[in-house]
């Protein structure tokens with residue numbers, strides 16, 4: 001199933017908050033959440049389906065990707081990610 | 087029995103140093119943000135952690151077995167406070183120092199979320215002190231130093247870590263470094 005548009009992913013169960021002052025574009029989160037995140041030209045995460053600006057600092061995460069998002073939060077080497085209520 | 091403990095103590099020491107070396111290499115690779123062939127970045131991060139924990143387990147056996155060794159004459163204080171040992175206090179003290187550093191590194195790494203990024207990073211930098219200290223301890227204290235296999239082992243570990251450090255300090259170490267620098271200027 002192609003989950004690369006916000007519509008296909010459905011309602012957000014949580015928001016993946018990216019703290020840009022911490023993120024160093026290491027690409028672990030984009031590997032763990034390939035349905036949700038691509039890497040921009042500099043290696044930083046960019047949410048699919050929101051145009052070139054991405055979803056900004058809060059990426060809506062559907063229910064099905066919640067567990068993967070939690071893994072990304074705990075594995076980000078810069079502790080740049082948190083899950084917040086939508 | 088004593089002989090067996092002594093052999094186990096030496097063996098686990100060597101295995102621990104080998105595993106710490108691998109963990110340092112993986113830590114540096116982790117820092118570069120690059121995958122390892124087909125192993126994705128998050129796996130590199132996990133293997134880095136697990137190898138470090140395994141090295142710690144071997145280190146624990148190393149300490150416990152040599153505690154029972156009559157030649158080394160270890161007291162409990164020698165596990166915590168460096169340079170007080172009865173036999174070879176300097177070289178033993180380096181081992182104790184490495185254990186203290188290692189504990190600090192592993193505990194702050196596991197509690198990253200609690201202590202925060204700054205503390206984690208600051209303490210993690212001590213790795214670059216801990217590894218050479220542990221190596222010197224193994225060379226100065228070890229019974230096997232004269233053996234060819236040990237020399238080959240210590241040399242291999244050293245070359246690997248020095249090579250990784252040279253890479254760590256080189257331009258283009260970080261995956262997107264060249265793009266980021268070019269576009270920014």
Ligand code: HEM
Pocket residue numbers: 077078106107109110111112113114116117131134135138139188191192195196210213214217254
């Ligand atoms: C036990 C749990 C450990 C965890 C969870 C852990 C985690 C990490 C993480 C997340 C990084 C990347 C930091 C960043 O990219 O900013 C890292 C880097 C590194 N780690 Fe560990 N680590 C652990 C233990 C160790 C130990 C025991 C050693 C030493 C043998 C070690 C050596 C390194 C090195 C050399 C780096 C590269 C540091 C740099 O140049 O910035 N780690 N580790």
Ligand code: SF4
Pocket residue numbers: 018022023024025026027028029030043044045075076077078079080081
């Ligand atoms: S894992 Fe963390 S540092 Fe790496 S790109 Fe994602 S948010 Fe940024």
